[in-house]
Amino acid sequence: MAGLKTRKRQRLVVMIVAVAVLALAAFLIVFAGRQTGSFNLFLQPSEVFQQKVAVGQRFRLGGLVETGSVARKDDGLTYEFRVTDCAADLPVSYTGIMPSLFREGQGVVSEGALNADGVFVADTVLAKHDENYAAPGTLPKNEEACGHPEALTAGQDGR
Amino acid sequence: MIAELGHFATILALVLALLGATVPHVGIARGDSRLMAVADNAAIGQFLMAIIAFGALMYSYIISDFSVYAVAANSHSAKPMLYKIAGVWGNHEGSLLLWILMLTLFAAALSLKGRKLPQRFRTRVIAVQSALVVGFLLFILFTSNPFVRLDPAPFEGNGLNPLLQDPGLAFHPPMLYLGYVGLSVAFSFAVAALIEGEVTPLWARWVRPWTLVAWMFLTAGIILGSWWAYYELGWGGWWFWDPAENASFMPWLVATALLHSAIVVEKRDALKSWTILLSIVAFSFSLLGTFLVRSGVITSVHAFANDPARGVFILGFLVVVIGGALTLYAWRAPKLTPGGLFGLVSRESALVLNNILLSTFAGVVLVGTLYPLVLEATGSGQISVGAPFFDFGAIVLMSPLIVALGFGPLLAWKRGRLPRAATTLLPALVVALVVGLFTYWQTAGGVVMTAFGLLLATWLLASVAMEIAERTQLFKNPAGFLRRLRHLPRASWGMSLAHSGVAVLLFGITISEAWTEEKLVIMQRGDTAEVGDYSVRFDGVAPVTGPNYTAIQGHFYASPKSGGADIMLEPQDRLYTDPVMNTTEAAIHSMLSGDLYAVIGEAAGGGRWSVRLYFKPFVVGLWLGAAMMVLGGLLSLSDRRLRVGAPKAKKLSAEA
Numbered sequence: 001m002a003g004l005k006t007r008k009r010q011r012l013v014v015m016i017v018a019v020a021v022l023a024l025a026a027f028l029i030v031f032a033g034r035q036t037g038s039f040n041l042f043l044q045p046s047e048v049f050q051q052k053v054a055v056g057q058r059f060r061l062g063g064l065v066e067t068g069s070v071a072r073k074d075d076g077l078t079y080e081f082r083v084t085d086c087a088a089d090l091p092v093s094y095t096g097i098m099p100s101l102f103r104e105g106q107g108v109v110s111e112g113a114l115n116a117d118g119v120f121v122a123d124t125v126l127a128k129h130d131e132n133y134a135a136p137g138t139l140p141k142n143e144e145a146c147g148h149p150e151a152l153t154a155g156q157d158g159r
Numbered sequence: 160m161i162a163e164l165g166h167f168a169t170i171l172a173l174v175l176a177l178l179g180a181t182v183p184h185v186g187i188a189r190g191d192s193r194l195m196a197v198a199d200n201a202a203i204g205q206f207l208m209a210i211i212a213f214g215a216l217m218y219s220y221i222i223s224d225f226s227v228y229a230v231a232a233n234s235h236s237a238k239p240m241l242y243k244i245a246g247v248w249g250n251h252e253g254s255l256l257l258w259i260l261m262l263t264l265f266a267a268a269l270s271l272k273g274r275k276l277p278q279r280f281r282t283r284v285i286a287v288q289s290a291l292v293v294g295f296l297l298f299i300l301f302t303s304n305p306f307v308r309l310d311p312a313p314f315e316g317n318g319l320n321p322l323l324q325d326p327g328l329a330f331h332p333p334m335l336y337l338g339y340v341g342l343s344v345a346f347s348f349a350v351a352a353l354i355e356g357e358v359t360p361l362w363a364r365w366v367r368p369w370t371l372v373a374w375m376f377l378t379a380g381i382i383l384g385s386w387w388a389y390y391e392l393g394w395g396g397w398w399f400w401d402p403a404e405n406a407s408f409m410p411w412l413v414a415t416a417l418l419h420s421a422i423v424v425e426k427r428d429a430l431k432s433w434t435i436l437l438s439i440v441a442f443s444f445s446l447l448g449t450f451l452v453r454s455g456v457i458t459s460v461h462a463f464a465n466d467p468a469r470g471v472f473i474l475g476f477l478v479v480v481i482g483g484a485l486t487l488y489a490w491r492a493p494k495l496t497p498g499g500l501f502g503l504v505s506r507e508s509a510l511v512l513n514n515i516l517l518s519t520f521a522g523v524v525l526v527g528t529l530y531p532l533v534l535e536a537t538g539s540g541q542i543s544v545g546a547p548f549f550d551f552g553a554i555v556l557m558s559p560l561i562v563a564l565g566f567g568p569l570l571a572w573k574r575g576r577l578p579r580a581a582t583t584l585l586p587a588l589v590v591a592l593v594v595g596l597f598t599y600w601q602t603a604g605g606v607v608m609t610a611f612g613l614l615l616a617t618w619l620l621a622s623v624a625m626e627i628a629e630r631t632q633l634f635k636n637p638a639g640f641l642r643r644l645r646h647l648p649r650a651s652w653g654m655s656l657a658h659s660g661v662a663v664l665l666f667g668i669t670i671s672e673a674w675t676e677e678k679l680v681i682m683q684r685g686d687t688a689e690v691g692d693y694s695v696r697f698d699g700v701a702p703v704t705g706p707n708y709t710a711i712q713g714h715f716y717a718s719p720k721s722g723g724a725d726i727m728l729e730p731q732d733r734l735y736t737d738p739v740m741n742t743t744e745a746a747i748h749s750m751l752s753g754d755l756y757a758v759i760g761e762a763a764g765g766g767r768w769s770v771r772l773y774f775k776p777f778v779v780g781l782w783l784g785a786a787m788m789v790l791g792g793l794l795s796l797s798d799r800r801l802r803v804g805a806p807k808a809k810k811l812s813a814e815a
Contacts, residue, residue: 006500013503018515021556025519028555029526029548038548042531042541060543076681076763096679097760097771100393100732100741 040111044085048114058113061090061120067105083108083120094122162227165215166306169256172208172263173296175201179266179289183282195278198285199270205292206267209260213247216256216305220247226312229253229305235318235737237707245329246319252305254332258449259295261340265369266292269344276365283351284344291343294476302469318737321708327387335380335407339445341373342414346442349435350484353491358431363424366438368796370421374414375792381407382785393743393758395675395773397781400549405528406448412521413441416514423510427572429498430511436488437514443481444521450477451528502574509567509575516560523552554608561615561665564658565622569629583629587621602673612669619662623655653795660787667780671753678772681763691774693717693755695728700759700768708735713759713768715746728757754778 041059043051053059066089069082078095081104092110102108102125110122179201186194216229220243225231233250234243248257266288273281299305322328348366352358384404389397398404417437423430450473501507527544535541565587569580595614602609628634630651631643678690682697689695698714715728730746748755753776760769 007497010500014511014515017512021515021519022522024555025523025552028552029523031551038545038551040543040545042543062541072763076767077679077769097393097743097758097769100743 045083045088045090046085048090048120049088053114055116056113058111060109060111061092061122062107062109063089065102065104065106065108070104083110090120091118092120092122094125096125099125161215161218162224162306162308165212165219166304168208168211168215169296169300169304169306172205172212172259173293173300175204175208176289176292176296179205180286180293183286187279187282192278195282198282198289201289202263202266202270202285205289206263209256209263213256213260216253217244217247220244223316224312225314225316226308226310227305228307228309231309231313231316233319234316235707236315237737238319238324239706241326241329242319242324245323248332248336249319249323252299252303254336255295255299255303256305257333257336258340259292259299261336262288262292262295262343265340265344269347273365280351280355283354284347287347287350288343291347291480294480298472298476302472315737318707318735320738321733321735321740321742322391324707324735325387325391327383327391331380331383331387333380334376334383336449338373338375338377338380338407338414339410339449341369341376342410342438342442342445344369344373345417345438346484349438350487352435353487356491356494358424358435358495360425360428363421363434366434367418367421367425370414370417370438370441371792371796374411374418375789375796377407377411377414378785378789378792381411382782386782389778390745390747391742393745393771395677395745395756395758395771395775397778400527400544400546402528403452405524405549406451409521409524409528410441410444410448412517412524413437413444416517416521417441419510419513423507424498427499427501427507429501429507431495431498432492433514435492435495437518439481439484439488440518443477443484444525446477446480499573501572504570504577505575506567506570506572509563509570512563513560513567516556516563520552520556523556524549527552558611558615561619561661564661565618568626568654568658569622583625584622587618587625590621591615591618606673609669609673612665612673616662616665616669619665620659623659623662627655648798650795650798653791653793653798655791656794657788657791660784660789660791662784663780663787664784667777667782667784670777670780671775674776676774678770680770680772681767682770683765683767688770688772690772691753691755691776692720693726693774694720695755695757695772697768697770699766703731705733707737708733710734710744711759713746713757713770715757715770717748717755726755728755730757730759732759732761749779751779752776 041051041053043053043059043061044063045061048059048061061083063083063085066082066084069080069089071080072078073080077097078093079098080091080093082089083092084090092112094110094112109126110120111124111126112120112122115121179198182201183195183198186192186197216227218224219227219230220234221240223230223234223236223243225234229250229252233253234246238246247253266285269281269288270285273284276284345366348362348369352362381404384407385397388399389395417434420430420434420437424434527548531542531544565584566577566580569575569583570577591614594617595610598613599607599610627644627647630647631640633640676691678688680686680688682688684697684699687694687696695715695717698716700711700713703710703712710731710733712729712731715730717726717728719726726748728746728748731744733742733744734740735742743758743760746757753774756773756775758771760771763769
C-alpha cells in the first residue's frame with residue numbers, strides 16, 4: 001500500500017512541475033504578445049486606412065509594388081516606392097539593400113511603422129522564397145480590382 | 160515508358176503495403192507464422208518498388224523528359240546535373256515520393272536488422288509501418304502523382320527556383336526527411352507496444368538507437384537549412400522563426416525529449432506511458448510539419464483552396480494517424496504496468512524536467528506557428544508572430560534546461576544527492592559567474608542577455624568537464640585518470656560531446672548576436688570601409704557567366720588591421736535565365752574568430768555600388784556546435800552496449 005502512496009506522490013510532483021511550466025508558458029504567450037514586435041498585424045494598404053493604424057505602431061505590410069513607383073534617393077541606399085492592393089496604396093521608404101527578388105509589379109512584405117507624414121518606414125523588406133515565386137500575404141484580397149496580370153497569376157499553383 | 164514503369168511500381172507498392180498492413184495481424188491472431196512472415200516480405204517488396212518508382216522519376220529528371228508534368232514544371236535542360244537530381248525532391252510530388260522511399264527503407268531495415276526482436280512484436284511494428292506507407296501512397300496516387308504526363312510535351316521546362324539551386328539545399332531536404340521519417344519507427348514501435356500491451360526495457364533498447372538516428376539526421380538537416388539561409392539569403396541571419404523552420408524544429412524538440420525519456424525506460428523501466436506518448440507526438444509533429452510546408456498552408460491559407468482534394472486528404476490522414484494513435488493510447492496506456500519509483504532528486508527527475516521543458520517549448524513554438532493560420536482561417540484578420548515571441552520563449556524555457564543539464568548527469572539513478580552534485584559543480588559555477596560578470600562589466604552593463612548567455616554556455620561547458628573529471632576520479636585518484644578516461648563507455652563520450660555541442664552552439668549564438676558589426680555603404684572603385692578589425696577595399700565589378708546564369712561579381716580585399724595577408728571576397732549578384740530571377744550570392748570568409756561577409760547590391764550610378772559588409776564573430780560556433788551534437792549521437796550509437804546488447808535480446812525473445 002505504501003508503494004501505491006509514493007507512486008501517487010511521485011505523479012503528483014511531476015504534475016505540479018508540469019502545470020507550473022505550462023502556466024509559465026501561457027503567461028509567456030500573453031506577456032510576449034504585448035511586447036512590440038511579437039504579434040504584428042499583417043495588413044494590406046486598404047486595411048491600413050480602414051483601421052486608421054496609429055503612427056509608430058509596428059505592423060507588416062503586404063501587397064504589390066506599384067509599377068513605376070520605385071525611386072532611389074541620391075544617397076543610393078534609400079528606396080521609395082508605393083505598395084498597392086489595387087484599391088489603395090501606401091508610400092514606403094526603406095534604407096538598405098533590396099532583396100534580389102524585389103521587382104515592380106510583384107509581391108512584397110515589409111515590416112515597420114507609419115511616420116507622421118503617412119509614410120511607411122520599413123526596416124525589413126522581404127520578397128520571400130517559395131517554389132511558386134509568390135511572397136505570402138501579398139496577393140490582393142480584392143482581386144477583381146487588380147487588372148495587373150502578375151496579381152492574378154502570383155501565388156497560384158499553376159495546375 | 161519509364162515514367163509509366165514508375166507509376167506501375169507505385170501502384171504495386173501500394174498493393175504490397177496493403178497486404179503488409181493487414182495480413183500479419185491476421186497471422187498473429189491465428190498464430191500462423193507464414194501469414195506473419197508476409198510483413199517482412201511485403202516490407203522488402205515495398206522498398207524495392209519505391210526504389211524503382213523513385214529511380215524512374217529521377218531518370219525522367221536526368222534526361223529532362225518534359226512530357227512528365229513534374230519534370231516540365233520543375234526542371235530545365237540547361238540546369239547542372241546536381242540540381243536536376245536535387246530537383247526531384249524540390250517540389251511537392253517528388254518530395255512525397257522521397258518520403259515514401261525513406262518510409263519503406265526504414266520498414267525494410269526493420270525487417271532485415273530486427274531479426275532479433277521477438278517475431279510477434281517485429282511483425283506488429285512492420286505492419287504499422289506498412290499502414291503508414293499505405294496512407295502516403297494513396298495520397299501520392301490520388302492527389303499528387305509525380306508521373307502524370309503532359310500532352311503535348313513542352314520543349315523546355317520551367318526550371319527550378321534558383322534560390323534552391325545550391326549544394327546546401329540539395330542535401331537539406333533528404334537529411335530532414337530521413338529525420339522526419341526516422342521518427343516513424345519510434346511511432347510504429349509505440350503503436351505496436353500499445354497493441355501488444357507491454358513496454359519493456361528491451362523495447363526502449365530498440366527505440367533509442369532508431370530515435371537517435373532520426374534525431375541526428377534531423378539535427379543535420381535543420382543546421383544545413385540554417386547554413387543555407389545564412390549564406391544564400393544574404394541578410395547574414397541564420398534563423399528566422401519562419402513557419403517552415405519551426406515545422407522542422409518542433410519534431411526536433413520532441414525527438415530530443417524522446418531520446419532522453421527512452422533512457423529512463425531502458426535503465427529504470429519507468430516513464431513508459433509518457434515515452435509512448437512522446438513517440439506518437441514526435442512523429443505527429445513530423446507529419447504536421449511536412450504537410451504544413453508541403454501543402455502550401457503555411458504560405459497562405461488561400462493556397463490550400465487551390466487543390467481542395469489535397470487539403471481534405473491531408474487533414475483526413477492527420478486525423479486518422481494522430482487521432483487513431485492517441486485513441487489507442489488512451490485506451491491501452493492505462494494497462495501498461497507502472498514502472499520503477501524514483502526520488503525527487505534523481506537522474507530520472509532531471510530527465511523528466513528536461514522532457515517537460517522541451518515539450519512545453521515545442522508547444523509554444525506550435526502556438527506561435529499555428530496562431531496566425533487559425534486567425535486567418537477564422538477570418539479574424541492576419542497577423543504575424545515575430546521573432547521576439549520565440550526568442551523570449553527560448554530564453555525563458557531553455558535557460559532552466561541548461562542549468563539543469565549541468566546537474567543531470569551527476570545525479571544518481573533513483574535517489575541522487577543534490578549537495579554532492581553541487582559540490583562537484585562548484586568550480587563550474589565559479590567559472591561561469593566570473594565569465595558572466597566580466598562580460599557584464601566589460602559591456603558596461605549594456606547587454607544583460609549577452610552576459611547571461613555566456614554565463615550559461617560557460618556553465619554548461621565547465622559542468623561537462625567536471626562531470627568527466629568526477630567520473631574518472633581526476634581529483635581523488637589522478638594516477639589512474641588516463642586509463643579510466645580511455646575506458647569511459649562511448650555512450651558517455653557521446654553524451655558529453657553532444658552536451659558540449661549545445662554549449663558551443665550557445666556561445667556561437669550569443670557572441671555572434673552581440674558583437675556583429677554591420678556596414679551599409681555606397682562604394683566606388685578604390686573606396687575602403689572598416690568592419691570589425693578589417694579594412695575592406697572595393698576593387699570594382701566584373702561580369703561573369705555560369706551554366707544557367709550571368710552575374711555581376713564584386714571584388715573586395717579585406718586587410719586585417721593587425722597585419723597579415725589580404726582576404727579576397729567576391730560576392731555576386733546573379734541573374735538566372737530560367738526562370739528569370741535574381742539571387743544574391745554573399746561572399747563569406749569563415750575564420751574561427753568570425754566571418755567576413757560581403758553582399759553586393761545594385762548599381763547606384765556613376766560606378767557606385769551599394770554594399771553590405773558584416774563581421775560576425777564566432778558564427779562558426781553554430782555549425783561546430785551542431786556538428787558536435789551529431790557526432791555525439793554517432794558516438795553514442797557506436798557504443799558497445801548497443802552493438803553487443805543484441806544477443807541478450809535474443810535470449811529474451813526465446814523466453815517469450
